Amino acid sequence: xxxxxxxxxxxxxxxxxxxxxxxxxxxxxxxxxxxxxxxxxxxxxxxxxxxxxxxxxxxxxxxxxxxxxxxxxxxxxxxxxxxxxxxxxxxxxxxxxxxxxxxxxxxxxxxxxxxxxxxxxxxxxxxxxxxxxxxxxxxxxxxxxxxxxxxxxxxxxxxxxxxxxxxxxxxxxxxxxxxxxxxxxxxxxxxxxxxxxxxxxxxxxxxxxxxxxxxxxxxxxxxxxxxxxxxxxxxxxxxxxxxxxxxxxxxxxxxxxxxxxxxxxxxxxxxxxxxxxxxxxxxxxxxxxxxxxxxxxxxxxxxxxxxxxxxxxxxxxxxxxxxxxxxxxxxxxxxxxxxxxxxxxxxxxxxxxxxxxxxxxxxxxxxxxxxxxxxxxxxxxxxxxxxxx
Ligand SMILES: Cc1cc2nc3c(=O)[nH]c(=O)nc-3n(C[C@H](O)[C@H](O)[C@H](O)COP(=O)(O)O)c2cc1C
Ligand code: SF4
Numbered sequence: 552x553x554x555x556x557x558x559x560x561x562x563x564x565x566x567x568x569x570x571x572x573x574x575x576x577x578x579x580x581x582x583x584x585x586x587x588x589x590x591x592x593x594x595x596x597x598x599x600x601x602x603x604x605x606x607x608x609x610x611x612x613x614x615x616x617x618x619x620x621x622x623x624x625x626x627x628x629x630x631x632x633x634x635x636x637x638x639x640x641x642x643x644x645x646x647x648x649x650x651x652x653x654x655x656x657x658x659x660x661x662x663x664x665x666x667x668x669x670x671x672x673x674x675x676x677x678x679x680x681x682x683x684x685x686x687x688x689x690x691x692x693x694x695x696x697x698x699x700x701x702x703x704x705x706x707x708x709x710x711x712x713x714x715x716x717x718x719x720x721x722x723x724x725x726x727x728x729x730x731x732x733x734x735x736x737x738x739x740x741x742x743x744x745x746x747x748x749x750x751x752x753x754x755x756x757x758x759x760x761x762x763x764x765x766x767x768x769x770x771x772x773x774x775x776x777x778x779x780x781x782x783x784x785x786x787x788x789x790x791x792x793x794x795x796x797x798x799x800x801x802x803x804x805x806x807x808x809x810x811x812x813x814x815x816x817x818x819x820x821x822x823x824x825x826x827x828x829x830x831x832x833x834x835x836x837x838x839x840x841x842x843x844x845x846x847x848x849x850x851x852x853x854x855x856x857x858x859x860x861x862x863x864x865x866x867x868x869x870x871x872x873x874x875x876x877x878x879x880x881x882x883x884x885x886x887x888x889x890x891x892x893x894x895x896x897x898x899x900x901x902x903x904x905x906x907x908x909x910x911x912x913x914x915x916x917x918x919x920x921x922x923x924x925x926x927x928x929x930x931x932x933x934x935x936x937x938x939x940x
Contacts, residue, residue, distance in 0.1 A: 554594035554646050555923065557930035559786070562596070562773055562796040564648055564674065564722055565696050570595040571796035572926050573725070573775050574803040576652020576676055577734070577907070578602035579893040583810040584635040586803060588642025589922050591649050596796075598650040598676055599639055601663040603871065604631035606894055607810065619868025625659055629666045636670040648673040650698070654735070655680025656834045658873050661688055668692040676700060676725065679735045679836060681709060686719035696722035700777070702729055702737030702749055704757035711765060723773040725798055726754050731779025733800045733909040735836045736829070744829055744837050751776050755793040779911035783932040797929070801909040807921045812899025818843060818906045820917040827910050833876040833885035841906040845895075849887055856886035867891060 554570075561568040574590040576582055578600035587597030605611040611627040618624065632651070639649045651667035653660055656679040664675055668689055677685060678700030685697050699721055701707050707724060714720060728751060729736035729744045738744045747753070755774060762768050773795035780786065780797045789797055803809060805816040822841040830850060832838040840846060861880040865871075866888045876884025889905065896904030914928055920935060927933045 554592075555926055555930070559790060559930055560795070562723075562775075563771070564596070564773070565694065567648060567673075569647060569796075570926060570930060571790075572596065572929060573650075573777075573796055573798035574598055574922070575725075575777060575798045575800035576600040576650070576678075577800055577804055578652070578654070579890065580604060580606045580897040581804050581809065581811045581815070581907075582652075583607050584638035584642065585810045586806065586808050586922070587635075587649055588639035589808040590803070590926075591639065591643035591647030593923055593926055594647050595926060596648045596650055596674070597639060597643065598652050599632075599635050599672075600652045601632050601667060602654065602657060603869075603890060603894070604628055604635050606897060607631065608634065621868055621870050624869050625662065628659070629662060632663060632666050633670040636667065636672055640671060648696070650674035650676050650696075652676045652678065654678055654834075655682050656735075656836070656873055658870055660873075664688045668695050674698055674722070678725070678727070678737070679834065681706060683710070683713050686714055686717040698723045698725060698775075700725040700727050700737070702727050703754055704761055706737070707754075707758050708761055711761070711767070715765070720767070720770055721772055723775055723795070724758070725775045725777050726751065726758070726794075727798070728754075728776070728778035729837065731910050732777060733804075733839050734907040735832055735834060735838050738837055741829055741831065741837050751789060751794070752792055755789075759793055779909055780929075781911055781914045783929055786929050799925075799929075800907075801911075802914050802925055803922065804908075805913065805919055806925055807919055811897050813919075814899030814901050815896055815904070815906065816919050818896075818901060818904075819908045820913060820919065822906075822908055824910070827908055831876070831883065831885045833878075833887055833889050834872055835874055835876060835881060835884040838885075839908065839910060841908050843904065843906055844902050845892065846905060853886065857882045860886055 562571040572595040576598040590597030651672040674696035729738040777798035860882040892905035
């Protein structure tokens, strides 16, 4: 048996008892079947990011390489998603949970959710927007756990009230702090990313209050904190504040089993604090990444590009987002194609890629280590021999 153990209380999701560690969904292709399957195999929650997974399948890429046929791209992406979920389960061998992350901001959100349920995902995790309609979309799959990602008690209140009218409750809630997290951040704009009301202590307390107000104390909805978590001490503190599990992104992205190119992992592990920046994504949300050559050049030109923003055709014919700053000419949003840039990063193209990363230091510094060691360190304080945090 390969599962790990811990003295911390287990995370209860549906009828499963799990290690209280969630590997966050990371697109494009950064968390696919390899990472999610290996995390689940240890008894924790592994999450596949659903977005544009054809990039891991040369046969599907060959079918869509130069095409602008949106329907075909969507079709092969659903095939890729199905393959990835099944492959992750094969690695997990029945241990842990295989979740799928779907971003609300993605045009094919509903199709990805449906496919995930049909292909056997244990849980659907939705961020980058409020998944008000998730209970309806999954009503035929009552055994699939539903987990929204939110950053403050206001968002949690909106979801709870809406879902309660549908007689459904979240099976857990991820509370992601925009001050530390990687990728898209749940704040209205760049100026509010560091707002103190996003502090874990504040959001956990307000959410526990909210549960009382809504008569939900006895439902024991687990709260999973995410953003900047890198030590067993933090895990202990968050549990003491009321968290039931922690979600990590960046430390898993750079693990041995992470599905990205080795160069991707090196860019993240070698970034200095001053290299990590926040900026506006074309999805209209603030985002955090490493200021690599492409991002630095883009940011130099951003004001000029925003000044001449105007509606145009999607650059690659994929139309991946509901609202895209570049395609729809939304001046205050980013003016680049995120799918293209994230695709370069996945392949390890250091010059052209966009490399999402959280703001905090990594548990094992610049070392790339197996997920077993990462989880054992976070939950049991076991620091592997050669690693120095
Ligand atoms: C490379 C990368 C890509 C990410 N992509 C997504 C994504 O597609 N959807 C999502 O909900 N979160 C995404 N995240 C956020 C993570 O799931 C996680 O919540 C966050 O990174 C936690 O902060 P940490 O990186 O400091 O641990 C991404 C993070 C990274 C590092
Ligand atoms: S231009 Fe916008 S909508 Fe089109 S693929 Fe790129 S990010 Fe997606």
